[in-house]
Amino acid sequence: MNDLAEHILGRGARKVMLQMPEGLKSRAAAIAGMLEKEGIETLISAEACYGACDLRDHEAKAAGCDLLVHIGHSKFYVDSATEVPVLYYPYHVPYRFDGIDFSPIPEKRIGLVTTIQHLPLLKDVKQLLEKQGREAVVGGQILGCWFVNAEKIEEKVDAFLFVGSGKFHPLGMETKKPVYTYDLETHELEKIDLVTAKKRKYAMIYMCKDAKTFGVIVSSKTGQHELQGRAEKIVSYLKEKDKRAFIIVMDEITDNKLLALRLDAYVNTACPRLMDDHFTKPLINAEDVPKIFDEDFIDFEGAMNRERIEAEKEI
Numbered sequence: 001m002n003d004l005a006e007h008i009l010g011r012g013a014r015k016v017m018l019q020m021p022e023g024l025k026s027r028a029a030a031i032a033g034m035l036e037k038e039g040i041e042t043l044i045s046a047e048a049c050y051g052a053c054d055l056r057d058h059e060a061k062a063a064g065c066d067l068l069v070h071i072g073h074s075k076f077y078v079d080s081a082t083e084v085p086v087l088y089y090p091y092h093v094p095y096r097f098d099g100i101d102f103s104p105i106p107e108k109r110i111g112l113v114t115t116i117q118h119l120p121l122l123k124d125v126k127q128l129l130e131k132q133g134r135e136a137v138v139g140g141q142i143l144g145c146w147f148v149n150a151e152k153i154e155e156k157v158d159a160f161l162f163v164g165s166g167k168f169h170p171l172g173m174e175t176k177k178p179v180y181t182y183d184l185e186t187h188e189l190e191k192i193d194l195v196t197a198k199k200r201k202y203a204m205i206y207m208c209k210d211a212k213t214f215g216v217i218v219s220s221k222t223g224q225h226e227l228q229g230r231a232e233k234i235v236s237y238l239k240e241k242d243k244r245a246f247i248i249v250m251d252e253i254t255d256n257k258l259l260a261l262r263l264d265a266y267v268n269t270a271c272p273r274l275m276d277d278h279f280t281k282p283l284i285n286a287e288d289v290p291k292i293f294d295e296d297f298i299d300f301e302g303a304m305n306r307e308r309i310e311a312e313k314e315i
């Protein structure tokens with residue numbers, strides 16, 4: 001954190017807006033105070049910040065800032081045109097491993113993945129696993145919507161271990177290998193239930209079959225623009241299938257906002273992990289739209305059972 005002011009001044013910025021995820025917000029005032037001492041006028045964004053896709057560059061520009069300082073996430077894999085330049089500044093959370101018992105993981109070769117804040121910890125976890133007779137392969141960082149580093153090592157491992165907080169990231173992994181998490185806050189090691197997540201997704205698709213009106217959600221978040229390209233095509237596709245469809249533009253996507261629109265179902269072109277949240281109306285991701293009209297999906301129980309059997313065979 002000591003070199004943050006240097007990075008900002010090196011970019012010629014004098015007034016900045018700080019943006020960071022919830023877990024780091026308690027540090028915001030201290031960071032702002034430190035920057036102010038270096039002569040950098042500093043504003044703090046208190047808005048939710050879900051990822052590097054969630055940039056508050058419009059607000060930064062409106063407030064007269066010449067740089068948005070985004071702490072705690074690495075640059076999103078999609079390049080976005082932003083209203084002001086963005087400085088991505090990593091924040092590594094220190095952690096002391098006091099011996100973890102990995103015996104609940106029966107698999108031999110373990111692939112390690114985490115989020116950017118905990119990347120340096122993977123070498124410690126690798127050593128711990130090796131001391132307990134396992135082979136550990138470091139995959140690296142994953143996002144809730146980007147798993148390339150896990151996919152790269154999938155063939156070399158029997159299971160994955162996600163080291164970090166919560167299940168948001170590992171629940172998005174599309175793998176038939178078992179996935180475990182070691183939660184750095186609760187210190188719990190557990191196996192992730194990917195099958196239930198899949199069943200829930202199928203249930204949502206199935207419910208869309210009866211929907212007559214659809215909202216196709218487009219995010220106004222700068223970094224999610226790339227994810228939005230399909231919205232108009234989806235609307236046309238749904239209309240061809242005799243459905244009524246509308247593009248819905250939103251920043252924070254909540255159940256209450258969707259309920260107010262009184263549409264039957266929603267298609268999400270924003271963060272693909274949105275569907276893990278609770279919504280009263282069916283909400284599916286863009287790539288699943290054709291499945292609404294897929295005759296195989298009429299055999300709902302059968303489709304779910306086939307998936308379960310496939311998944312269980314691997315576990």
Ligand code: SF4
Nearest residue numbers: 050051053144145271
């Ligand atoms: S999972 Fe969602 S919030 Fe996280 S980087 Fe991807 S689009 Fe953004």
